[in-house]
Amino acid sequence: MATELVLNDVSKSFDSPHGKGDRISAVENVSFSCHDGEFVSIVGRSGCGKSTILRMIAGLVNPTAGLVSVDSQVVKGPSKERGMVFQEYSLFPYLTVAQNIGFSFKMSGRARENKAKVDEYVRKIGLEKFANSYPSALSGGMRQRVALARTLICNPKILLLDEPLSALDAITRMSMQDEILDMWSGSGSLAIMVTHDVDEAVYMSTKVILMRPNPGRVKRIIPIDIPYRRRRDSDAFVAYRNEILNGLSGNGS
């Protein structure tokens, strides 16, 4: 079943924290579309509204103007179809690994019939020994694997990743990039990731959306045409990286 996500002229502004009815524009006139099988990275300097775009797709905030739609249905609120993995601290610390992964089933009152599925996902991320441990006993990489499993167990049409690896050390980070890619290609869904790491974006994505800040607008959309497993030292990789870095540092429109 094909999935298509469309952002049509989306803008979002917030009330200024300094009051007096000032509005701060976070995102202005953003339009793009993508479909299942794509891995899209949104890259840009801080303040370019990357996370805001992700939160609008998730349905956690509504756009001030414009529409976000999935398969011609306008997004109005959060849904399991659009799963999201956050930067850090999104696991419930008072629930065990297995309970965290099975959280969505618990909420829908179908925890018992999905017990085997939870076990399967615990195995999938290699944490059988930690199934009954609490997140405080896990390393940063393990925690993000649990967060990923908790989201993927709902079979989301769209997987939203909000800087999911930025709290990890460099080595864990690289192996987690492969793990995420494996899970994504296995499911064939649409993945959208926010990152400020250009290497990560080139390594993982089929398409990079370059944003420019104040207010956040789409600057360029760059398709990355290298077969997976990519080598970080190949000429094509370096060329894409330079192109994106140039795009980020340049201040033209």
Added chain:
Amino acid sequence: MIRVFLPLLGYALASIEYFLLPNVRENAFPERYFIVLTAGIVAYSAFALFSFLRKDKGLRLFNRLSYRAPIFCAVYVFLALFDVLTLKTGRLTYPFIPWFNDIINSAVADWPMLLKSTLFSLRLLLVSYVVGALAGVATGVVAGYSKSVRYWIEPVLNVLGPIPPATWIPLSMILAKTLFSGSVFIIALGVWYNVSLSTLIGVMNVKKEHLDSARILGASELQIVFRVVIPSSLPSIFQGLSSGMTSACITLIIAEMIGVEAGLGWYIEWAKAWAMFNRMYVAIITICVLFNLVNFTLKKCKKHFLRWENGN
């Protein structure tokens, strides 16, 4: 290793002192004090032996016990010194400061009344505590959630906060239908204040990522309250429950001393009025044991409910 035997030495010292030195006053049922001393050392030895034989898991227990051994020994040394100063020399004036066997004798003589008072205090404490804690969690959650409720609740908490709950006791004695319900209200007020403040702080500090994750994973608003907001706030709630317990214990004793005609606080006042000072000591020791037990239970609950805090 050797230090684990220290309490035996203290026990020997206290027993020899008690039986060998001559008394300055007549000491009825002298064996009772000795039975208490012996019961203490038997319990200690049994515990030490048991933990020593159970090697694996017991060893940690045994080490902890032997770490604390000098303190147990000191208790016996203190008892021996106290006995010398009271029963053996009379340096501390009877009847204001009785010797230990005299305290035991008065406890044995008056045990039905003592038990009744203890149970009354315990019941009053628990009823008020549960009422105050539940009301506090409810207030904290609602105020943490709703900005408009918080607008009205916060000044109330800020103004009432510095007033010790005991201030209201005389007023509640006049206004309440029964003394019991009046005291429940006053004791619960202090618990409510502590718990609602800490719950409010906990609820307001719930991480946004937790709320967002729960929403995406299909939690309803009610589920978010009970499955995310309250469990996330538990560490903060338990801080309020601890300070609430301290407040409840203080208010309970004051309420019993000045108004309620039952309970251990009243027992102390009553014993004072009849100049039965040894019974005051009995009540003080009972209060000490009771409140320690209550706080110990609360600590165990906290450890259980917050077991997720430090990884295991």
